[in-house]
C-alpha cells in the first residue's frame with residue numbers, strides 16, 4: 001500500500017465499503033454454493049464484516065485537521081454524515097485538487113520567518 005496520497009486512501013476505503021455493501025447477494029451465493037455454509041452463518045458474518053469495513057471508512061482521518069472526515073460535533077452533539085462534501089470539522093472540500101498541497105500551505109502559514 002502506498003501511504004503517500006490521502007485522496008487515494010480515501011478512494012480505496014470508499015471502494016471497499018460500497019463494493020462490500022452492494023456485493024452482498026454475490027457474497028452470500030458464493031459462500032453458500034461453494035462452501036455449503038447456511039445463510040444463518042453467512043448473514044451474521046456479513047453484518048460483522050460490514051460494520052468493520054464501515055467503521056474503517058467512516059473513521060478516515062481528514063488530511064488537514066486529522067479528525068474523522070465524516071464525524072464531528074454539532075452543538076456538542078455527536079454528528080456523522082457519510083455523504084459530507086467537506087470535512088465536518090475543518091471544512092476541507094472532499095475533492096479539493098490536492099489534499100497534500102493544502103497541508104503544505106497550512107504548514108507554511110504556521111511557520112513565521
Ligand SMILES: [Zn+2]
Nearest residue numbers: 062065087090
Ligand atoms: Zn478536517
